[in-house]
Amino acid sequence: MKSPELLLTNLNRVVRELRGAITYLEDDDLTAQMDSVIRRLFLAELLATEQVIAIGGSQGAGKTTLVRLMYDLHKTEESPEKGWLPANAGRGESMSVLVLEDDSVDKAQGYLRVLKEHPNLPGHFRIVEHQATSEAEFREACCGNLQGVMLAVLKVPRRFCRHNGQGFMLMPGYEPVHEENQSWQTLMRQALVACSGRVIVTDEIRLANASQLAIQRDLHASHLAGTDSLVIVTKTEDYADAPLKLQELRLSAAEAFDIAPERREALILCTGSSESSVELWRPQLIQALATVRESTAVSRERQLQQLEQLLSHDLNYTLAGIRSKFALHAAAEQSIGYQNIQEALEVFDLARDSLREEYKRGLRESLKRHHDGAAASMDDLLMKNHEGVFNKLTGIFDTVTEKHVSLAGDIKRAWAKPGNYLDSHINELGKLTSSKLGAPQAFIDHLKPDDHTSNKVARLGYSDEQNQPTEWSKVTPDTLKNLAVVFYPDRDDEGLAGKFNKEMFRSLKLLPAMTLEFARIGSLFPEVFGINSNSLQPFDGGDGVAAAERIQNDFSALQKVGSNVVKGIALMLAVDVAADGHIDTIPALFDALGIGGGTAGMSMAGAATGMVAIGMLTYSVLKEVDRQDRHTRNHALSVLSQFKEHYQAHYLEQFDVLMDQVRARIRDSLTVRYRLDEVLMRRDRIAKALADVTSLRLDLQDEIGARARPLLA
Structure with missing residues (x-):
């Protein structure tokens, strides 16, 4: 990343969450340390985005x-x-x-x-x-x-x-x-x-x-x-x-x-x-x-070194103090129920963190491919519309505003030239979920960077070429039974409650991948979440009505496409599959959630829209770089890099938001099952906030290291 500071927004969000969580520890010194770190991180984000x-x-x-x-x-x-x-x-x-x-x-x-x-x-x-x-x-x-x-x-x-x-x-x-x-x-x-x-x-x-x-x-x-x-x-x-x-x-x-x-x-x-x-x-x-106004390579290196020092020393020192104080509080309660919840959350967290690393690698690679294609297109557009003697002569009477609007249009065209990035992102999600959930080999073979077939049903991978249902091998009936135990605290299916064995943990490990699969479904059918599939922005008034027909056409083809994956997602989203056994198709799932008409009816569905609604990113990037005065070519190529980096930061943040929703569901359901009080909720909030801040701190330090290496060479 040329601008690792883009990741500060997400880091600052979780640091503030940790600040709220540690009120439970009742330590004024820790609170003061946190406020000092928050001020410095806030200032770092502000000065990275403003002139x-x-x-x-x-x-x-x-x-x-x-x-x-x-x-x-x-x-x-x-x-x-x-x-x-x-x-x-x-x-x-x-x-x-x-x-x-x-x-x-x-x-x-x-x-x-x-x-x-x-x-x-x-x-x-x-x-x-x-x-x-x-x-x-x-x-x-x-x-x-x-x-x-x-x-x-x-x-x-x-x-x-x-x-x-x-x-x-x-x-x-x-x-x-x-x-x-x-x-x-x-x-x-x-x-x-x-x-x-x-x-x-x-x-x-x-x-x-x-x-x-x-x-x-x-x-x-x-x-x-x-x-x-x-x-x-x-x-x-x-x-x-x-x-x-x-x-x-x-x-x-x-x-x-x-x-x-x-x-x-x-x-x-x-x-x-x-x-x-x-x-x-x-x-x-x-x-x-x-x-x-312009930063030199030396000043940029100094900025990165200073930010790295803030993360590795000041923030890390404060986190160590919180961990130490938290450990003293946490040692007080070690009931069986608490141990089961902690083990379940640790299994989920490890699977989520592993999946996040794979997702980040795939995201980087696919965005680099898209960016390289856009940069090649930008070169052609610069030569055609902005550079050379002919363009200088014909544009001699153009105002600065007219030139800027023309360049902004060409930048948007260049970014769009390799295709809609959402399609590439859907394939990246498919690569991860198909591997983790045991998709049929025929589906995996179709996941190529340039394979953006318009047949959404086929891209799901829940049926074969003869439209016969195909199961994803790792989501079995036993998996569904285990997930029902986790997510429905009032039920004790076949005495499984409390038996957190290897099979139960194996089912919990699948939840991060199932969460991404839900995001993949939403990305294939954006209208369901109230997102225009062309602009990738929320529907405006009557546009939603016009989309209803397209939704129904898509869903009619899906009525017979059933899958245990869909049942598992339904359980995760608080739809009782046992009580509503027919919920094994996507239309039935969205019907039960109340999101088939273009509005997200529950928190996780709302969170999933972030993976889809990327239309405003173009506007936000152009608005940000609009305030920088640069030579045309450097400016244009810089904007394309900004696109790539904004997309990466956006998708990683949405990944975290989605996983947070599922983790909270696990914690809340098991807390009710074991009848534990609010102390557990407060303690888990600190544990999770500490883990989130640490993860995002390391993300940012990794990007700073990657960015700084060429400067130091």
């Missing part, structure tokens, strides 16, 4: 004053000591402040992004943004005095950025790390490296003072070397008529921050606070900012 330029420098250099002058904040406040960002003369913030340019505001307004418990889901946390109740509350948050605040955001009218939603990260003062400032200095250094560009603020005193100069040189050596950072020398208004003095200051700044002579004109700017000075440097700043 934000850091404004850093030592304490008192004039960073806050610079931002105040950039957006005329001093003109709308009662006094310099009040307002959103008061003039603090070296008594600055201990938290970074995101200054976000937003077309929806006409004056500065403070917001807080806060870690809060969900009002409808006690013990579950999310990060929400709300408007600051007052300037005083916003200032308190900037000083780190408000619990739960992940980030302070000052929204301002657009003035310096090319696109809505871009902005600046105003940093606390850079200083040597000691015990008292370690938490916020570490966070500040992370943000400084992770931002897409850097502005460093200094002044005449700091360029002349030996100790301050040492701090600035440490800042440069540790975090800026190899990058094009813009250096701003503040408080120079008194030298407006002294060009030699200004030149002397620029030379001092160039030496302090190791700026090559040929780059000094573009990367060093002198500013002042007088009105005439502000009018002079504002347009110069707009021009200079364009030179610091």
